[in-house]
Amino acid sequence: MAQAQAQAKIGLPNDLEPYWMPFTANRAFKKRPRLVVGAKDMHYITSDGRRLIDGSAGLWCTNAGHNRVPIVEAIQREAATLDYAPAFQFSHPKAFELASRVAALAPGDLDHVFFCNSGSEAVDTALKIALAYHNVRGNGSRVRLIGRERGYHGVGFGGIAVGGIVNNRKQFGALFAGVDHLQMTYNREKQAFTIGEPEWGAHLADDLDRLVALHDASTIAAVIVEPVAASTGVLPPPKGYLERLRAICDKHGILLIFDEVITGFGRMGYAFAAERYGVIPDMITFAKGVTSGSVPMGGVLVRKGIYDAFMKGPEHVIELFHGYTYSAHPLACAAGLATLDLYREEGLFERGSSARASWKLRGRKLRWR
Ligand SMILES: Cc1ncc(COP(=O)(O)O)c(C=O)c1O
Numbered sequence: 215m216a217q218a219q220a221q222a223k224i225g226l227p228n229d230l231e232p233y234w235m236p237f238t239a240n241r242a243f244k245k246r247p248r249l250v251v252g253a254k255d256m257h258y259i260t261s262d263g264r265r266l267i268d269g270s271a272g273l274w275c276t277n278a279g280h281n282r283v284p285i286v287e288a289i290q291r292e293a294a295t296l297d298y299a300p301a302f303q304f305s306h307p308k309a310f311e312l313a314s315r316v317a318a319l320a321p322g323d324l325d326h327v328f329f330c331n332s333g334s335e336a337v338d339t340a341l342k343i344a345l346a347y348h349n350v351r352g353n354g355s356r357v358r359l360i361g362r363e364r365g366y367h368g369v370g371f372g373g374i375a376v377g378g379i380v381n382n383r384k385q386f387g388a389l390f391a392g393v394d395h396l397q398m399t400y401n402r403e404k405q406a407f408t409i410g411e412p413e414w415g416a417h418l419a420d421d422l423d424r425l426v427a428l429h430d431a432s433t434i435a436a437v438i439v440e441p442v443a444a445s446t447g448v449l450p451p452p453k454g455y456l457e458r459l460r461a462i463c464d465k466h467g468i469l470l471i472f473d474e475v476i477t478g479f480g481r482m483g484y485a486f487a488a489e490r491y492g493v494i495p496d497m498i499t500f501a502k503g504v505t506s507g508s509v510p511m512g513g514v515l516v517r518k519g520i521y522d523a524f525m526k527g528p529e530h531v532i533e534l535f536h537g538y539t540y541s542a543h544p545l546a547c548a549a550g551l552a553t554l555d556l557y558r559e560e561g562l563f564e565r566g567s568s569a570r571a572s573w574k575l576r577g578r579k580l581r582w583r
Pocket of ligand 1: 331332333334335337366367368369440444445473474475476501502
């Protein structure tokens with residue numbers, strides 16, 4: 215009977231209805247589905263056999279291209295060796311190896327890595343670490359979180375609260391209290407047709423001083439920004455803006471978080487935009503490119519001083535009550551290690567950097583057409 219039921223299940227038509235697709239106009243899609251069934255390097259293969267150039271690298275995530283053999287093989291090997299290891303009170307060697315490798319790529323003393331499974335989880339994790347950091351240091355009144363207009367920080371409650379994209383917020387109630395937003399950095403009149411980082415706009419970082427005057431620094435835990443905004447339309451930071459934001463955060467003891475879920479792992483021609491701009495935040499969130507999109511993974515890079523602040527008190531007590539069943543999943547770690555090898559062996563970050571000049575030129579030509 216059970217077997218007959220199982221077979222009946224297998225015999226079900228492959229209906230489009232049950233799958234509620236994310237960020238998609240479901241009814242329109244299901245009338246004219248766009249399905250990809252394979253991928254290799256920079257191409258997708260569609261269900262009707264066409265090859266499509268994947269100009270956006272998936273959702274900005276397949277930084278090394280699709281179905282790269284070393285990554286595929288690493289995942290296959292790991293699946294056959296250690297399909298899962300408990301993330302709490304147990305671990306496996308590749309988790310430590312990948313954390314060391316990611317930390318070695320990061321600038322400054324961003325020496326510690328907390329793993330999760332997506333950019334949204336990375337953002338929520340970073341916000342929680344910020345709140346808990348102030349708490350463990352006896353500054354429990356620092357509970358406010360500051361984002362920026364037009365910012366995208368994923369779709370967790372923390373991420374949409376600090377995020378500034380209206381459609382991602384408006385259906386979901388009051389979110390959480392104590393969040394405020396910096397002014398966006400884009401001004402069409404002053405910045406249109408800028409090549410690279412706009413000259414105008416560094417002073418917009420001073421908006422943080424306005425929020426400090428409004429709320430008092432003693433109530434503010436952290437500021438989170440994308441160093442280059444991406445989901446809202448690509449907005450490089452005005453020259454000097456990130457430096458100024460760093461200085462204001464330092465002045466007031468506010469943590470600065472760079473959300474590098476998109477800008478990490480080569481997209482800026484460096485491992486992280488923090489290095490590209492010479493500004494070291496207190497935390498960096500990452501995801502996507504860490505496995506070149508092959509297995510879901512995210513994480514937060516944390517400066518040594520923040521990690522150390524938690525490593526006090528009795529050693530048998532859990533320092534941070536946070537984590538995910540799939541934190542540092544073995545398949546993700548194997549994929550991450552193979553991906554980082556590939557980036558290094560093929561010099562992909564450097565190649566990204568050297569392509570910058572010619573892309574700038576081509577972008578300008580588009581304007582002239
Ligand atoms: C800057 C930034 N943060 C967070 C996220 C959320 O990542 P995910 O979709 O993996 O949850 C994204 C996704 O594009 C992003 O661009």
